[in-house]
Amino acid sequence: MLHSPACERNQQPILELLCQWLPPAARVLEIGSGSGQHAIFFARTLAGLQWQPSDRRETLKDLAERIAMEGRVGLAPAARVDDPLELDVDQTDHWPEQRFNAVFSANSCHIMAAGSVENLIxxxxxVLGSGGLLLLYGPFQDGGVHTSASNAAFDAHLRSLNPSMGVRDAQEIGRWAQAHGLRAKADQPMPTHNRTLIFQRD
Ligand SMILES: C[S@@+](CC[C@H](N)C(=O)[O-])C[C@H]1O[C@@H](n2cnc3c(N)ncnc32)[C@H](O)[C@@H]1O
Structure with missing residues:
Protein backbone atom coordinates (compact mmCIF):
# COMPACT_ATOMS: atom_id res chain seq x y z
CA MET A 1 0.00 0.00 0.00
CA LEU A 2 1.15 3.57 -0.64
CA HIS A 3 2.36 5.28 2.51
CA SER A 4 3.03 8.98 2.98
CA PRO A 5 5.16 10.07 5.97
CA ALA A 6 4.09 13.68 5.18
CA CYS A 7 0.46 12.70 5.80
CA GLU A 8 1.39 11.36 9.24
CA ARG A 9 3.02 14.67 10.11
CA ASN A 10 0.32 16.99 8.78
CA GLN A 11 -2.90 15.06 9.45
CA GLN A 12 -3.44 16.36 13.01
CA PRO A 13 -3.03 20.08 12.17
CA ILE A 14 -5.23 19.63 9.09
CA LEU A 15 -7.85 17.83 11.18
CA GLU A 16 -7.94 20.76 13.62
CA LEU A 17 -8.46 23.13 10.70
CA LEU A 18 -11.27 20.97 9.24
CA CYS A 19 -12.99 20.91 12.66
CA GLN A 20 -12.98 24.68 12.56
CA TRP A 21 -14.23 25.12 8.99
CA LEU A 22 -16.41 22.18 7.92
CA PRO A 23 -20.15 22.20 8.69
CA PRO A 24 -21.46 19.21 10.69
CA ALA A 25 -21.83 16.00 8.62
CA ALA A 26 -20.01 17.63 5.71
CA ARG A 27 -19.82 15.97 2.33
CA VAL A 28 -16.25 16.45 1.07
CA LEU A 29 -14.60 15.69 -2.28
CA GLU A 30 -10.85 15.15 -1.98
CA ILE A 31 -8.66 15.71 -5.06
CA GLY A 32 -5.38 13.79 -5.37
CA SER A 33 -6.00 11.54 -2.34
CA GLY A 34 -2.77 9.60 -2.96
CA SER A 35 -2.34 7.00 -0.21
CA GLY A 36 -5.82 7.66 1.24
CA GLN A 37 -4.39 8.22 4.72
CA HIS A 38 -6.07 11.61 5.13
CA ALA A 39 -9.48 10.18 4.21
CA ILE A 40 -9.18 7.45 6.85
CA PHE A 41 -7.74 9.67 9.56
CA PHE A 42 -10.38 12.37 9.24
CA ALA A 43 -13.27 9.88 9.02
CA ARG A 44 -12.03 8.20 12.21
CA THR A 45 -12.54 11.45 14.10
CA LEU A 46 -15.27 13.55 12.50
CA ALA A 47 -18.75 12.16 13.19
CA GLY A 48 -21.07 12.24 10.19
CA LEU A 49 -18.28 13.08 7.74
CA GLN A 50 -18.91 11.82 4.19
CA TRP A 51 -15.58 11.74 2.40
CA GLN A 52 -15.21 11.08 -1.32
CA PRO A 53 -11.56 10.31 -2.16
CA SER A 54 -10.31 10.58 -5.76
CA ASP A 55 -7.16 10.45 -7.83
CA ARG A 56 -5.83 9.79 -11.31
CA ARG A 57 -6.07 6.30 -12.77
CA GLU A 58 -2.45 5.33 -11.98
CA THR A 59 -2.99 5.83 -8.25
CA LEU A 60 -6.55 4.54 -8.03
CA LYS A 61 -5.78 0.85 -7.39
CA ASP A 62 -3.55 1.52 -4.36
CA LEU A 63 -5.97 4.11 -3.05
CA ALA A 64 -8.94 1.75 -3.40
CA GLU A 65 -7.00 -0.94 -1.55
CA ARG A 66 -6.52 1.26 1.51
CA ILE A 67 -10.13 2.44 1.51
CA ALA A 68 -11.33 -1.18 1.26
CA MET A 69 -9.02 -2.31 4.10
CA GLU A 70 -9.32 0.63 6.49
CA GLY A 71 -12.34 2.63 5.42
CA ARG A 72 -15.11 0.28 6.51
CA VAL A 73 -14.43 -0.14 10.25
CA GLY A 74 -13.41 2.04 13.14
CA LEU A 75 -14.86 5.23 11.72
CA ALA A 76 -16.51 7.95 13.81
CA PRO A 77 -20.29 7.61 14.28
CA ALA A 78 -22.13 7.96 10.94
CA ALA A 79 -18.89 8.80 9.12
CA ARG A 80 -18.34 7.26 5.69
CA VAL A 81 -15.49 6.97 3.19
CA ASP A 82 -16.79 6.24 -0.31
CA ASP A 83 -15.02 4.09 -2.88
CA PRO A 84 -12.51 6.34 -4.65
CA LEU A 85 -13.41 8.07 -7.90
CA GLU A 86 -11.14 8.31 -10.89
CA LEU A 87 -10.73 12.06 -11.19
CA ASP A 88 -8.07 13.80 -13.23
CA VAL A 89 -8.70 17.52 -12.82
CA ASP A 90 -7.89 18.07 -16.51
CA GLN A 91 -10.73 15.81 -17.66
CA THR A 92 -13.98 17.78 -17.51
CA ASP A 93 -16.06 14.57 -17.72
CA HIS A 94 -14.38 13.12 -14.58
CA TRP A 95 -15.97 15.66 -12.25
CA PRO A 96 -18.98 14.22 -10.41
CA GLU A 97 -22.53 15.50 -10.78
CA GLN A 98 -23.15 15.64 -7.02
CA ARG A 99 -22.72 18.78 -4.95
CA PHE A 100 -20.29 18.94 -2.01
CA ASN A 101 -19.94 21.13 1.05
CA ALA A 102 -16.18 21.23 0.52
CA VAL A 103 -13.40 20.30 -1.89
CA PHE A 104 -10.09 19.50 -0.17
CA SER A 105 -6.67 18.86 -1.66
CA ALA A 106 -3.32 18.46 0.11
CA ASN A 107 0.09 18.78 -1.48
CA SER A 108 -1.22 18.47 -5.00
CA CYS A 109 -0.89 22.02 -6.42
CA HIS A 110 2.92 21.83 -6.67
CA ILE A 111 2.72 18.42 -8.39
CA MET A 112 0.17 19.58 -10.98
CA ALA A 113 1.04 21.89 -13.86
CA ALA A 114 -0.21 25.45 -13.34
CA GLY A 115 -3.02 24.91 -15.87
CA SER A 116 -4.18 21.85 -13.95
CA VAL A 117 -4.35 23.87 -10.73
CA GLU A 118 -6.65 26.31 -12.51
CA ASN A 119 -8.70 23.33 -13.74
CA LEU A 120 -8.90 22.04 -10.16
CA ILE A 121 -10.29 25.41 -9.07
CA VAL A 127 -19.24 20.90 -7.66
CA LEU A 128 -19.49 23.19 -4.63
CA GLY A 129 -22.93 24.13 -3.42
CA SER A 130 -23.64 27.70 -2.36
CA GLY A 131 -21.37 28.58 0.59
CA GLY A 132 -19.18 25.55 -0.14
CA LEU A 133 -15.46 25.71 0.66
CA LEU A 134 -12.32 24.96 -1.34
CA LEU A 135 -9.37 24.14 0.95
CA LEU A 136 -5.89 23.86 -0.55
CA TYR A 137 -3.12 22.69 1.78
CA GLY A 138 0.60 22.87 0.96
CA PRO A 139 3.53 25.21 0.44
CA PHE A 140 2.75 28.37 -1.56
CA GLN A 141 4.70 31.42 -2.71
CA ASP A 142 3.48 34.97 -2.17
CA GLY A 143 3.72 37.29 -5.17
CA GLY A 144 6.60 35.24 -6.57
CA VAL A 145 8.48 35.17 -3.24
CA HIS A 146 9.08 31.96 -1.27
CA THR A 147 8.07 32.06 2.38
CA SER A 148 11.10 29.99 3.51
CA ALA A 149 14.45 28.74 2.26
CA SER A 150 13.19 25.16 2.51
CA ASN A 151 10.24 25.94 0.22
CA ALA A 152 12.60 27.61 -2.28
CA ALA A 153 14.83 24.51 -2.26
CA PHE A 154 11.79 22.24 -2.64
CA ASP A 155 10.57 24.34 -5.59
CA ALA A 156 13.98 24.12 -7.32
CA HIS A 157 14.03 20.35 -6.75
CA LEU A 158 10.52 19.91 -8.23
CA ARG A 159 11.35 22.03 -11.29
CA SER A 160 14.58 20.05 -11.87
CA LEU A 161 12.51 16.86 -11.94
CA ASN A 162 9.83 18.30 -14.20
CA PRO A 163 9.61 21.95 -15.28
CA SER A 164 5.81 21.85 -15.14
CA MET A 165 5.86 21.16 -11.37
CA GLY A 166 6.61 23.84 -8.79
CA VAL A 167 5.43 25.61 -5.65
CA ARG A 168 2.48 27.75 -6.76
CA ASP A 169 1.79 31.37 -5.97
CA ALA A 170 -1.02 32.00 -3.48
CA GLN A 171 -1.86 35.31 -5.13
CA GLU A 172 -2.20 33.69 -8.55
CA ILE A 173 -4.39 30.97 -7.05
CA GLY A 174 -6.48 33.74 -5.47
CA ARG A 175 -6.98 35.35 -8.89
CA TRP A 176 -8.02 32.05 -10.48
CA ALA A 177 -10.42 31.41 -7.61
CA GLN A 178 -11.99 34.84 -8.00
CA ALA A 179 -12.38 34.30 -11.75
CA HIS A 180 -14.33 31.12 -10.99
CA GLY A 181 -16.64 32.71 -8.43
CA LEU A 182 -14.75 31.69 -5.27
CA ARG A 183 -14.09 34.34 -2.63
CA ALA A 184 -10.90 34.26 -0.51
CA LYS A 185 -11.92 33.47 3.10
CA ALA A 186 -8.66 32.65 4.89
CA ASP A 187 -4.98 31.95 4.49
CA GLN A 188 -4.20 29.78 7.48
CA PRO A 189 -0.53 29.23 8.43
CA MET A 190 0.29 25.56 9.03
CA PRO A 191 3.40 23.90 10.49
CA THR A 192 6.68 23.74 8.54
CA HIS A 193 5.95 26.71 6.26
CA ASN A 194 2.79 25.23 4.79
CA ARG A 195 -0.55 27.02 4.53
CA THR A 196 -4.17 26.25 3.86
CA LEU A 197 -5.82 28.59 1.37
CA ILE A 198 -9.59 28.68 1.90
CA PHE A 199 -12.10 29.97 -0.63
CA GLN A 200 -15.89 30.08 -0.52
CA ARG A 201 -18.46 29.81 -3.27
CA ASP A 202 -20.90 32.70 -3.10
C1 LIG B 1 2.22 14.63 -3.45
S1 LIG B 1 0.80 13.69 -3.79
C2 LIG B 1 -0.24 14.14 -2.42
C3 LIG B 1 -1.16 13.01 -2.04
C4 LIG B 1 -2.01 13.27 -0.78
N1 LIG B 1 -2.98 14.30 -1.01
C5 LIG B 1 -1.13 13.61 0.39
O1 LIG B 1 -1.28 14.68 0.97
O2 LIG B 1 -0.28 12.76 0.73
C6 LIG B 1 0.04 14.56 -5.15
C7 LIG B 1 -1.22 13.90 -5.65
O3 LIG B 1 -1.79 14.70 -6.69
C8 LIG B 1 -2.29 13.81 -7.66
N2 LIG B 1 -2.42 14.50 -8.95
C9 LIG B 1 -1.44 14.97 -9.74
N3 LIG B 1 -1.94 15.46 -10.87
C10 LIG B 1 -3.29 15.30 -10.81
C11 LIG B 1 -4.37 15.60 -11.68
N4 LIG B 1 -4.16 16.17 -12.89
N5 LIG B 1 -5.63 15.31 -11.27
C12 LIG B 1 -5.84 14.75 -10.06
N6 LIG B 1 -4.86 14.43 -9.19
C13 LIG B 1 -3.59 14.70 -9.58
C14 LIG B 1 -1.27 12.68 -7.69
O4 LIG B 1 -1.76 11.52 -8.32
C15 LIG B 1 -0.98 12.51 -6.21
O5 LIG B 1 -1.85 11.60 -5.60
Whole structure:
Protein backbone atom coordinates (compact mmCIF):
# COMPACT_ATOMS: atom_id res chain seq x y z
CA MET A 1 0.00 0.00 0.00
CA LEU A 2 1.15 3.57 -0.64
CA HIS A 3 2.36 5.28 2.51
CA SER A 4 3.03 8.98 2.98
CA PRO A 5 5.16 10.07 5.97
CA ALA A 6 4.09 13.68 5.18
CA CYS A 7 0.46 12.70 5.80
CA GLU A 8 1.39 11.36 9.24
CA ARG A 9 3.02 14.67 10.11
CA ASN A 10 0.32 16.99 8.78
CA GLN A 11 -2.90 15.06 9.45
CA GLN A 12 -3.44 16.36 13.01
CA PRO A 13 -3.03 20.08 12.17
CA ILE A 14 -5.23 19.63 9.09
CA LEU A 15 -7.85 17.83 11.18
CA GLU A 16 -7.94 20.76 13.62
CA LEU A 17 -8.46 23.13 10.70
CA LEU A 18 -11.27 20.97 9.24
CA CYS A 19 -12.99 20.91 12.66
CA GLN A 20 -12.98 24.68 12.56
CA TRP A 21 -14.23 25.12 8.99
CA LEU A 22 -16.41 22.18 7.92
CA PRO A 23 -20.15 22.20 8.69
CA PRO A 24 -21.46 19.21 10.69
CA ALA A 25 -21.83 16.00 8.62
CA ALA A 26 -20.01 17.63 5.71
CA ARG A 27 -19.82 15.97 2.33
CA VAL A 28 -16.25 16.45 1.07
CA LEU A 29 -14.60 15.69 -2.28
CA GLU A 30 -10.85 15.15 -1.98
CA ILE A 31 -8.66 15.71 -5.06
CA GLY A 32 -5.38 13.79 -5.37
CA SER A 33 -6.00 11.54 -2.34
CA GLY A 34 -2.77 9.60 -2.96
CA SER A 35 -2.34 7.00 -0.21
CA GLY A 36 -5.82 7.66 1.24
CA GLN A 37 -4.39 8.22 4.72
CA HIS A 38 -6.07 11.61 5.13
CA ALA A 39 -9.48 10.18 4.21
CA ILE A 40 -9.18 7.45 6.85
CA PHE A 41 -7.74 9.67 9.56
CA PHE A 42 -10.38 12.37 9.24
CA ALA A 43 -13.27 9.88 9.02
CA ARG A 44 -12.03 8.20 12.21
CA THR A 45 -12.54 11.45 14.10
CA LEU A 46 -15.27 13.55 12.50
CA ALA A 47 -18.75 12.16 13.19
CA GLY A 48 -21.07 12.24 10.19
CA LEU A 49 -18.28 13.08 7.74
CA GLN A 50 -18.91 11.82 4.19
CA TRP A 51 -15.58 11.74 2.40
CA GLN A 52 -15.21 11.08 -1.32
CA PRO A 53 -11.56 10.31 -2.16
CA SER A 54 -10.31 10.58 -5.76
CA ASP A 55 -7.16 10.45 -7.83
CA ARG A 56 -5.83 9.79 -11.31
CA ARG A 57 -6.07 6.30 -12.77
CA GLU A 58 -2.45 5.33 -11.98
CA THR A 59 -2.99 5.83 -8.25
CA LEU A 60 -6.55 4.54 -8.03
CA LYS A 61 -5.78 0.85 -7.39
CA ASP A 62 -3.55 1.52 -4.36
CA LEU A 63 -5.97 4.11 -3.05
CA ALA A 64 -8.94 1.75 -3.40
CA GLU A 65 -7.00 -0.94 -1.55
CA ARG A 66 -6.52 1.26 1.51
CA ILE A 67 -10.13 2.44 1.51
CA ALA A 68 -11.33 -1.18 1.26
CA MET A 69 -9.02 -2.31 4.10
CA GLU A 70 -9.32 0.63 6.49
CA GLY A 71 -12.34 2.63 5.42
CA ARG A 72 -15.11 0.28 6.51
CA VAL A 73 -14.43 -0.14 10.25
CA GLY A 74 -13.41 2.04 13.14
CA LEU A 75 -14.86 5.23 11.72
CA ALA A 76 -16.51 7.95 13.81
CA PRO A 77 -20.29 7.61 14.28
CA ALA A 78 -22.13 7.96 10.94
CA ALA A 79 -18.89 8.80 9.12
CA ARG A 80 -18.34 7.26 5.69
CA VAL A 81 -15.49 6.97 3.19
CA ASP A 82 -16.79 6.24 -0.31
CA ASP A 83 -15.02 4.09 -2.88
CA PRO A 84 -12.51 6.34 -4.65
CA LEU A 85 -13.41 8.07 -7.90
CA GLU A 86 -11.14 8.31 -10.89
CA LEU A 87 -10.73 12.06 -11.19
CA ASP A 88 -8.07 13.80 -13.23
CA VAL A 89 -8.70 17.52 -12.82
CA ASP A 90 -7.89 18.07 -16.51
CA GLN A 91 -10.73 15.81 -17.66
CA THR A 92 -13.98 17.78 -17.51
CA ASP A 93 -16.06 14.57 -17.72
CA HIS A 94 -14.38 13.12 -14.58
CA TRP A 95 -15.97 15.66 -12.25
CA PRO A 96 -18.98 14.22 -10.41
CA GLU A 97 -22.53 15.50 -10.78
CA GLN A 98 -23.15 15.64 -7.02
CA ARG A 99 -22.72 18.78 -4.95
CA PHE A 100 -20.29 18.94 -2.01
CA ASN A 101 -19.94 21.13 1.05
CA ALA A 102 -16.18 21.23 0.52
CA VAL A 103 -13.40 20.30 -1.89
CA PHE A 104 -10.09 19.50 -0.17
CA SER A 105 -6.67 18.86 -1.66
CA ALA A 106 -3.32 18.46 0.11
CA ASN A 107 0.09 18.78 -1.48
CA SER A 108 -1.22 18.47 -5.00
CA CYS A 109 -0.89 22.02 -6.42
CA HIS A 110 2.92 21.83 -6.67
CA ILE A 111 2.72 18.42 -8.39
CA MET A 112 0.17 19.58 -10.98
CA ALA A 113 1.04 21.89 -13.86
CA ALA A 114 -0.21 25.45 -13.34
CA GLY A 115 -3.02 24.91 -15.87
CA SER A 116 -4.18 21.85 -13.95
CA VAL A 117 -4.35 23.87 -10.73
CA GLU A 118 -6.65 26.31 -12.51
CA ASN A 119 -8.70 23.33 -13.74
CA LEU A 120 -8.90 22.04 -10.16
CA ILE A 121 -10.29 25.41 -9.07
CA UNK A 122 -12.76 25.57 -11.99
CA UNK A 123 -13.97 22.03 -11.30
CA UNK A 124 -14.28 22.70 -7.58
CA UNK A 125 -16.36 25.80 -8.26
CA UNK A 126 -18.78 23.62 -10.29
CA VAL A 127 -19.24 20.90 -7.66
CA LEU A 128 -19.49 23.19 -4.63
CA GLY A 129 -22.93 24.13 -3.42
CA SER A 130 -23.64 27.70 -2.36
CA GLY A 131 -21.37 28.58 0.59
CA GLY A 132 -19.18 25.55 -0.14
CA LEU A 133 -15.46 25.71 0.66
CA LEU A 134 -12.32 24.96 -1.34
CA LEU A 135 -9.37 24.14 0.95
CA LEU A 136 -5.89 23.86 -0.55
CA TYR A 137 -3.12 22.69 1.78
CA GLY A 138 0.60 22.87 0.96
CA PRO A 139 3.53 25.21 0.44
CA PHE A 140 2.75 28.37 -1.56
CA GLN A 141 4.70 31.42 -2.71
CA ASP A 142 3.48 34.97 -2.17
CA GLY A 143 3.72 37.29 -5.17
CA GLY A 144 6.60 35.24 -6.57
CA VAL A 145 8.48 35.17 -3.24
CA HIS A 146 9.08 31.96 -1.27
CA THR A 147 8.07 32.06 2.38
CA SER A 148 11.10 29.99 3.51
CA ALA A 149 14.45 28.74 2.26
CA SER A 150 13.19 25.16 2.51
CA ASN A 151 10.24 25.94 0.22
CA ALA A 152 12.60 27.61 -2.28
CA ALA A 153 14.83 24.51 -2.26
CA PHE A 154 11.79 22.24 -2.64
CA ASP A 155 10.57 24.34 -5.59
CA ALA A 156 13.98 24.12 -7.32
CA HIS A 157 14.03 20.35 -6.75
CA LEU A 158 10.52 19.91 -8.23
CA ARG A 159 11.35 22.03 -11.29
CA SER A 160 14.58 20.05 -11.87
CA LEU A 161 12.51 16.86 -11.94
CA ASN A 162 9.83 18.30 -14.20
CA PRO A 163 9.61 21.95 -15.28
CA SER A 164 5.81 21.85 -15.14
CA MET A 165 5.86 21.16 -11.37
CA GLY A 166 6.61 23.84 -8.79
CA VAL A 167 5.43 25.61 -5.65
CA ARG A 168 2.48 27.75 -6.76
CA ASP A 169 1.79 31.37 -5.97
CA ALA A 170 -1.02 32.00 -3.48
CA GLN A 171 -1.86 35.31 -5.13
CA GLU A 172 -2.20 33.69 -8.55
CA ILE A 173 -4.39 30.97 -7.05
CA GLY A 174 -6.48 33.74 -5.47
CA ARG A 175 -6.98 35.35 -8.89
CA TRP A 176 -8.02 32.05 -10.48
CA ALA A 177 -10.42 31.41 -7.61
CA GLN A 178 -11.99 34.84 -8.00
CA ALA A 179 -12.38 34.30 -11.75
CA HIS A 180 -14.33 31.12 -10.99
CA GLY A 181 -16.64 32.71 -8.43
CA LEU A 182 -14.75 31.69 -5.27
CA ARG A 183 -14.09 34.34 -2.63
CA ALA A 184 -10.90 34.26 -0.51
CA LYS A 185 -11.92 33.47 3.10
CA ALA A 186 -8.66 32.65 4.89
CA ASP A 187 -4.98 31.95 4.49
CA GLN A 188 -4.20 29.78 7.48
CA PRO A 189 -0.53 29.23 8.43
CA MET A 190 0.29 25.56 9.03
CA PRO A 191 3.40 23.90 10.49
CA THR A 192 6.68 23.74 8.54
CA HIS A 193 5.95 26.71 6.26
CA ASN A 194 2.79 25.23 4.79
CA ARG A 195 -0.55 27.02 4.53
CA THR A 196 -4.17 26.25 3.86
CA LEU A 197 -5.82 28.59 1.37
CA ILE A 198 -9.59 28.68 1.90
CA PHE A 199 -12.10 29.97 -0.63
CA GLN A 200 -15.89 30.08 -0.52
CA ARG A 201 -18.46 29.81 -3.27
CA ASP A 202 -20.90 32.70 -3.10
C1 LIG B 1 2.22 14.63 -3.45
S1 LIG B 1 0.80 13.69 -3.79
C2 LIG B 1 -0.24 14.14 -2.42
C3 LIG B 1 -1.16 13.01 -2.04
C4 LIG B 1 -2.01 13.27 -0.78
N1 LIG B 1 -2.98 14.30 -1.01
C5 LIG B 1 -1.13 13.61 0.39
O1 LIG B 1 -1.28 14.68 0.97
O2 LIG B 1 -0.28 12.76 0.73
C6 LIG B 1 0.04 14.56 -5.15
C7 LIG B 1 -1.22 13.90 -5.65
O3 LIG B 1 -1.79 14.70 -6.69
C8 LIG B 1 -2.29 13.81 -7.66
N2 LIG B 1 -2.42 14.50 -8.95
C9 LIG B 1 -1.44 14.97 -9.74
N3 LIG B 1 -1.94 15.46 -10.87
C10 LIG B 1 -3.29 15.30 -10.81
C11 LIG B 1 -4.37 15.60 -11.68
N4 LIG B 1 -4.16 16.17 -12.89
N5 LIG B 1 -5.63 15.31 -11.27
C12 LIG B 1 -5.84 14.75 -10.06
N6 LIG B 1 -4.86 14.43 -9.19
C13 LIG B 1 -3.59 14.70 -9.58
C14 LIG B 1 -1.27 12.68 -7.69
O4 LIG B 1 -1.76 11.52 -8.32
C15 LIG B 1 -0.98 12.51 -6.21
O5 LIG B 1 -1.85 11.60 -5.60
Missing amino acids: AGAAC
